[in-house]
Amino acid sequence: QVQLQESGPGLVEPSETLSLTCTVSGGSISRHHWSWIRQPPGKGLEWIGYVYRSEYTKYNPSFESRVTISIDTSKSQVSLRLSSVTAADTAVYYCARDALGQLAHTWFDPWGPGTLVTVSS
């Protein structure tokens, strides 16, 4: 059974870069799209982007200028970097796997438990 676990600093200063890691256990990291999804406090879910193997990435245009998602297959880890953060980037950040290994009709399963990142000085 695949399990995901996010990790990284819980506090980031404004204008700095937010960096998170998602460690995947119990399954292959090579056959699926791995996404980062965030949820600001009291608000809804927002898809940030995905990485597929080491070759393909796709980002939500809302983040495209300042986001990088990468994958380290040797460590079974997926990483998120979000630069120039502001208080509006305060959110719970989730990593999630697409269930089918394809784009169009897939859903997210499983999800990691999420990690709260607060942007504040």
Added chain:
Amino acid sequence: QSVLTQPPSVSGAPGQRVTISCTGSSSNIGANYDVHWYQQLPGTAPKLLIFGNNNRPSGVPDRFSGSKSGTSASLAITGLQADDEADYYCQSYDNNLSGWVFGGGTKLTVL
């Protein structure tokens, strides 16, 4: 503002039936992409509730059902129980974004 539109809240008494709508457009639900639903209890990650418009994962009671027509989808919950109180989100794929989109979420209150 979310690409998929859901009512902010719905409510119902125990035992009753409620529905939650999810309205999209020709670039997502109307483009024949599947709709999926998640249940999120307070302080927890979203949990898959319905996939592929109307399929339940193992362990999800048949009180939960999904449907899709045109540019919209719906989640129905029958026999409401107190522990159904949660936030519910729809999700699909969008051509314009070339990525995934969510509804804004609906808070279900069991009266």
